[in-house]
Amino acid sequence: MLTDFFSRFHIVKKTNSAGTNPLLLSFLSLVAALIIGGLFILCLGKNPFAVYGVIIEGAFKIARTGAYVFKTIGYAIPLVITSIAVSIAFKMKFWNIGAEGQMIAGAILASYFALFQSQMPHWLLLLVMVLAGAVGGGLLGTIPAFFKCKFDTNETLFTLMLNYIALSVITYLKDGPWSETPGFPGIAKFADNARLDIVGGVHIGWIFTVLLVVAAFIYMRYTKHGYEISVIGDSINTARYAGMNVNRVILRTMFISGALCGIAGMIQVSGIEHTLGESVAGGRGFTAIIIAWLSRLNPFVCVLFSMLFATLQQGCSGSALLKLGLSPYVADILQGIILFVILAFDFFTQYKIVCRGRKNA
Amino acid sequence: MNKQPAIKLCGITKSFDKVVANDHIDLSVQRGEILALLGENGSGKTTLMNILAGIYQPDSGEIFIDGERVSIHAPEDANRLGIGMIHQHFKLVDVHTAADNIILGAEPKGLFLRKSRYEKVREISERFGLSVEPTKKIYNMSVGEKQTVEILKVLYRGANILILDEPTAVLTVQEIRRLFDILRRMRDEGCAIIIITHKLGEVMEISDRVTVLRKGKSVATVETASSDIHTLTELMVGSSVNLSIERTERTHSGTLLETHHLSVESDDGVRMLDDVSMTLEKGEILGVAGVAGSGQRELCETIAGLMPIREGAILFKKKNIENMTPRQIFQAGISMSFIPEDRLGMGLAASMGIIDNMLLKTYQDAKGPFVRKKDARLKAETITEKLRISTSGMDAPVRLMSGGNVQKVLLGREIESDPQVLITAYPVRGLDINTSYTIYDALNEQKKKGTGVLFICEDLDVMLELCDRIMVLCHGKVTGIVDAAKTTKEELGLLMTDAAGKGDTENVD
Numbered sequence: 001m002l003t004d005f006f007s008r009f010h011i012v013k014k015t016n017s018a019g020t021n022p023l024l025l026s027f028l029s030l031v032a033a034l035i036i037g038g039l040f041i042l043c044l045g046k047n048p049f050a051v052y053g054v055i056i057e058g059a060f061k062i063a064r065t066g067a068y069v070f071k072t073i074g075y076a077i078p079l080v081i082t083s084i085a086v087s088i089a090f091k092m093k094f095w096n097i098g099a100e101g102q103m104i105a106g107a108i109l110a111s112y113f114a115l116f117q118s119q120m121p122h123w124l125l126l127l128v129m130v131l132a133g134a135v136g137g138g139l140l141g142t143i144p145a146f147f148k149c150k151f152d153t154n155e156t157l158f159t160l161m162l163n164y165i166a167l168s169v170i171t172y173l174k175d176g177p178w179s180e181t182p183g184f185p186g187i188a189k190f191a192d193n194a195r196l197d198i199v200g201g202v203h204i205g206w207i208f209t210v211l212l213v214v215a216a217f218i219y220m221r222y223t224k225h226g227y228e229i230s231v232i233g234d235s236i237n238t239a240r241y242a243g244m245n246v247n248r249v250i251l252r253t254m255f256i257s258g259a260l261c262g263i264a265g266m267i268q269v270s271g272i273e274h275t276l277g278e279s280v281a282g283g284r285g286f287t288a289i290i291i292a293w294l295s296r297l298n299p300f301v302c303v304l305f306s307m308l309f310a311t312l313q314q315g316c317s318g319s320a321l322l323k324l325g326l327s328p329y330v331a332d333i334l335q336g337i338i339l340f341v342i343l344a345f346d347f348f349t350q351y352k353i354v355c356r357g358r359k360n361a
Numbered sequence: 362m363n364k365q366p367a368i369k370l371c372g373i374t375k376s377f378d379k380v381v382a383n384d385h386i387d388l389s390v391q392r393g394e395i396l397a398l399l400g401e402n403g404s405g406k407t408t409l410m411n412i413l414a415g416i417y418q419p420d421s422g423e424i425f426i427d428g429e430r431v432s433i434h435a436p437e438d439a440n441r442l443g444i445g446m447i448h449q450h451f452k453l454v455d456v457h458t459a460a461d462n463i464i465l466g467a468e469p470k471g472l473f474l475r476k477s478r479y480e481k482v483r484e485i486s487e488r489f490g491l492s493v494e495p496t497k498k499i500y501n502m503s504v505g506e507k508q509t510v511e512i513l514k515v516l517y518r519g520a521n522i523l524i525l526d527e528p529t530a531v532l533t534v535q536e537i538r539r540l541f542d543i544l545r546r547m548r549d550e551g552c553a554i555i556i557i558t559h560k561l562g563e564v565m566e567i568s569d570r571v572t573v574l575r576k577g578k579s580v581a582t583v584e585t586a587s588s589d590i591h592t593l594t595e596l597m598v599g600s601s602v603n604l605s606i607e608r609t610e611r612t613h614s615g616t617l618l619e620t621h622h623l624s625v626e627s628d629d630g631v632r633m634l635d636d637v638s639m640t641l642e643k644g645e646i647l648g649v650a651g652v653a654g655s656g657q658r659e660l661c662e663t664i665a666g667l668m669p670i671r672e673g674a675i676l677f678k679k680k681n682i683e684n685m686t687p688r689q690i691f692q693a694g695i696s697m698s699f700i701p702e703d704r705l706g707m708g709l710a711a712s713m714g715i716i717d718n719m720l721l722k723t724y725q726d727a728k729g730p731f732v733r734k735k736d737a738r739l740k741a742e743t744i745t746e747k748l749r750i751s752t753s754g755m756d757a758p759v760r761l762m763s764g765g766n767v768q769k770v771l772l773g774r775e776i777e778s779d780p781q782v783l784i785t786a787y788p789v790r791g792l793d794i795n796t797s798y799t800i801y802d803a804l805n806e807q808k809k810k811g812t813g814v815l816f817i818c819e820d821l822d823v824m825l826e827l828c829d830r831i832m833v834l835c836h837g838k839v840t841g842i843v844d845a846a847k848t849t850k851e852e853l854g855l856l857m858t859d860a861a862g863k864g865d866t867e868n869v870d
Contacts (some may be wrong), residue, residue, distance in 0.1 A: 223730050227720065234710040239705045240667055241699070242721040243688030 027343035033338035055315030076310035078264040082288035085260035087297040097157025100285025101166035105140040106262020107134030114194035119251040137262020145254035149247040196271035203271035366429030367553035373422035382408040385575040400574035401793035415439040445515025460495035505536035534854035575858035606826040613644030613811040623673035633659040641813040648828035665699040698780035714756035744773030765796035835859040
């Protein structure tokens with residue numbers, strides 16, 4: 001009987017061309033996720049509005065001890081940069097899930113100059129660190145692209161595994177060559193000279209981020225490079241047919257994608273952490289993948305979703321939630337719920353479920 | 362025998378959003394009868410057959426099988442009712458044997474496959490007089506054999522109502538004849554058969570009755586014996602059409618493109634072109650005939666600079682263009698247009714709109730880092746008007762357009778670049794009569810301008826009428842280059858299977 005019931009529901013591929021606007025769907029799923037998250041909080045016996053209120057307060061409050069909103073923005077900056085970075089690769093259907101490792105590689109190279117060449121003039125030092133970050137991340141991004149072009153290796157596995165290698169390099173440096181006190185793991189704090197300046201409450205990385213968002217949008221939509229990336233994402237055969245040098249575009253794009261992640265790594269060490277540690281990427285490279293996907297690879301929307309995730313993270317990290325008797329891990333749960341709901345909604349962009357009445361039976 | 366029709370459809374209606382694909386369609390097939398379903402693209406044939414196969418559900422209308430009213434909710438229901446569909450594109454697992462493909466999805470109970478499956482399959486194939494070796498792997502099979510496996514697959518499931526969707530598109534003349542023999546034998550065994558096809562000659566040959574669909578409506582059902590090609594065309598198109606394809610006089614002469622002893626290998630080292638020597642003259646249409654996979658695609662892609670040459674040379678006006686990339690060929694001042702077989706996967710960027718697709722081959726010419734969309738927009742508007750492309754917008758992804766419109770976008774772009782050489786691979790495949798004639802006209806126009814046209818096609822009738830010369834390929838070798846005005850379908854068919862024997866390059870001209 002139950003099978004009879006289920007057999008009345010069918011999954012049908014949507015045939016109409018227009019469909020629902022995918023971005024609208026992303027936002028709808030966000031709303032749905034907040035509702036489901038609220039129900040979850042309700043099950044814990046708490047008032048969801050109070051909890052959401054606390055989260056928002058924790059993320060945006062301007063207190064005497066410092067403005068929380070600046071912290072939230074600081075948290076969002078690497079997310080914006082890395083999500084744009086992976087968006088560029090994703091547009092090409094090159095599944096770069098190595099933003100984490102590329103961030104780390106950039107952070108390592110930048111840290112070298114911060115730790116050992118800090119006598120340089122301040123602005124020159126920062127510039128060198130940015131370039132070092134870009135080169136570090138870019139090279140780590142180019143390696144899987146090279147093997148993909150040469151031997152058709154799987155970039156998903158390749159970029160993923162490089163993440164762990166990059167992470168291990170930090171551990172090695174911390175325990176060995178770059179250790180502050182021999183025998184104890186830990187790298188020294190950067191000199192003030194190697195730290196990003198604060199402009200308007202947040203480190204100067206935000207200006208770079210704003211410029212990047214605009215530049216990335218133009219790059220993807222109006223330049224020859226952007227056009228090539230889109231065509232390759234559509235079909236490599238079409239790209240070859242059009243006379244593109246496909247391998248060159250893939251290598252170039254992955255360098256750019258990796259370099260942006262590397263710069264994000266540099267900004268993180270120099271602007272927030274002021275030292276190099278294993279937590280420098282801290283999963284942001286993976287969160288970036290989710291953000292890129294939710295934003296449908298649109299840089300401007302990446303900013304919105306990055307702020308959202310930063311708000312959740314920052315808002316849940318304070319002591320306010322603890323006072324309500326909730327753990328800061330609520331942020332992770334809410335993120336998880338958002339993700340699930342969005343995946344479910346994604347299904348509905350392409351399919352619909354129809355219920356067949358009994359009129360024909 | 363049961364006097365009730367095997368299938369009877371009454372007032373079947375199915376709409377997708379605002380488009381009515383099937384509008385109160387009536388149709389019936391008796392046991393022991395072959396019904397041809399005729400109609401242009403978009404007339405609703407495939408939708409109707411998908412309803413029978415349980416892939417779509419009708420909005421309204423009734424289906425009767427052997428006089429009993431049924432509803433087909435899913436492909437399994439269709440299976441149970443004895444309806445078997447043979448799709449145009451084979452749905453076979455290449456690395457499996459014939460028998461494994463045949464039992465796939467209908468395996469007997471138990472964890473392991475039994476050896477006896479080969480016997481079972483052999484039994485069935487013998488009963489219907491189909492020759493298939495059950496242990497042969499699909500990738501070792503010819504197209505004709507694959508199709509036989511598809512037919513066996515539905516027979517194995519006990520189907521006695523067969524639906525074939527354009528089964529002859531990829532077959533040689535000889536294979537078509539064999540297929541028709543099989544169908545006739547099955548008809549005589551009491552099966553009901555529906556065959557969808559574009560080719561009127563085949564309709565006349567194989568069917569007992571014809572149902573014609575136009576714009577989602579069934580406009581007529583006629584006895585084949587009391588009808589003729591002309592009447593059927595008129596029913597299908599809705600107005601009288603001139604069916605003959607014009608072969609325009611040649612007004613230019615001189616050699617444009619030559620290949621000398623051209624050999625090409627696929628990525629895995631299989632020789633796809635073997636010692637091909639040919640010339641393409643100014644202002645001629647050179648047809649290339651051959652069984653699917655005889656090297657047509659490789660010939661096109663090699664000339665277009667997309668495949669590396671193993672041996673031999675390609676000359677354009679005596680200038681060697683061997684192993685140049687498409688971009689280098691263009692930079693050498695040679696205007697070569699290529700309309701590939703895979704329109705959305707190679708000729709166009711599927712998720713982009715018409716405007717962006719116009720840029721595909723010219724975007725690199727703009728100065729500076731940006732693409733120039735203004736000219737592309739103009740070009741897009743020009744071809745949309747000239748070829749009467751119907752579109753929901755210049756930026757709407759081309760993959761959402763109908764096949765005919767997609768081809769018009771591609772052809773329009775390639776012709777707008779004023780080519781000296783125009784390579785067309787299966788330019789009318791899957792297109793309806795009107796669009797096909799638009800394309801033939803466009804090719805003739807190019808011919809008049811002095812363009813050398815390489816025309817790859819699977820319809821020999823069309824080739825005989827349109828082309829000046831026809832080159833026949835078999836296993837990558839040239840088995841003949843003949844004068845289209847003086848040859849026959851039978852001669853081409855023999856050359857296509859290399860019945861002459863050795864496969865040596867011999868000019869039958």
